[in-house]
Amino acid sequence: MIDSRRMTEHFLKLVRIDSLSKKERAVALELQKELEALGARVEFDQAGEAVGGEIGNLIARLPGTDPSRPPMLLSAHMDTVVPGEGIRPVVEGDRIRSDGTTILGGDDKSGIAIIMEVLRTLKDQKIPHGEIEVVFTICEEFGLVGAKNLDISKLKSKQGLVLDCDNVGFLFTRSPSSDRLEFKVHGLEAHAGVCPEQGISAIQIASEAISRMKLGRIDFETTANIGIIQGGSATNIVPNYVYVKAESRSHSEEKLAAQTAHMRECFQKAAEKYSVEVKGKKITGRVEEKIWRDYDRMHVADSSPIVRSVLEAAKKLSFRVETKATGGGCDANVFNQKGITVANLGTGMHNIHTVKEWLSIAEATQAAEIVLETVRQFS
Ligand SMILES: [Zn+2]
Secondary structure, rough: OOOHHHHHHHHHHHOOEEEEOOOOOHHHHHHHHHHHOOOEEEHHHOHHHHHHOOOOEEEEEOOOOOOOOOEEEEEEEEEEEOOOOOOEEEEEEEEEOOOOOOOOOOHHHHHHHHHHHHHHHHHHHHOOOOOEEEEEOOOOOOHHHHOOOOHHHHOOOOOOOOEEEEOOEEEEEEEEEEEEEEEEEEEEEOOOOOHHHHOOOHHHHHHHHHOOOOOOEEEEEEEEEEEEEEEHHHHHEOOOEEEEEEEEOOOHOOOOOOOHHHHHHHHHHHHHOEEEEOOOOEEEEEEEEEEEEEOOOEOOOOOHHHHHHHHHHHHOOOOOOOOOOOOOHHHHHHHHHHOOEEEEEEEEEOOOOOOOEEEHHHHHHHHHHHHHHHHHHHO
């Protein structure tokens, strides 16, 4: 049913339009034009202003041809990671890759191409469907802030799909909650050669804290990572400041709370150990911390209408689809948090966020067939 060649051509066109996070305007306007040509009403929300980007989330409504069916949401994100400018896609048999100097942008333009091909097929083949709400978000790769700033009151759908993960055949229905942690370590500046005993090294405090910290894979459902560390200005200065940014994730709220508390404690304890006396006054290392919830976990029941529809669609097409848990977070977490039940279906993109990224045309076509059949099944 799906026109694989047309979808591939469209995908190649989309990846040639640069769209780093906050710079999605060109691709958004192209998609607006294409959606309007299909008979959809298109608008942009205020998320672009909220995040300092070029344009907001694209919200399109394709009227249903069968009013007895409930509306359904289909979503993918328009932005890509770096290096993502001047992408020159190369087609080799079933594989589309970049020329090796950039990412491909299959994350997530494969999701967009699949959704657009499904809409085209519905129209061309006059397949009955309910109203379809399409949301192409901005800034997914920039902390999901497009989806976070999405005005959900504009949507009627209660169920839907995000197309933003790798293997076709995977339907991600569970993903973790995530905390972000920011630590500002304050030491005391001193000349490193003349009077180091009058200084407190913020680098030493941070190193000690991090070396005592449980990081990486904590258990089967919990992870933690220090992602950024910055500090110091010269070798002859005892550094008085280090900035550290970290994250923790878990499918279990209790384990997440414990991991986040553990990371905070490592910093506080390390800071307390370092002190100097200057002019009769005791000065101790100090850590300022900022901790916030990045996103809440996603837990979509296998019995929800959207999951049932996808599984039935796959069965009808004789494709294997299984529900899965992932350690990653995506727009689907935010949709679920906002009250729309959304699962995340694989598109056939591989090695994402690297210059070795590639897309399987066969897998993307299969994903499109599944989405098309899901729209037909959904009731
Ligand atoms: Zn993505």
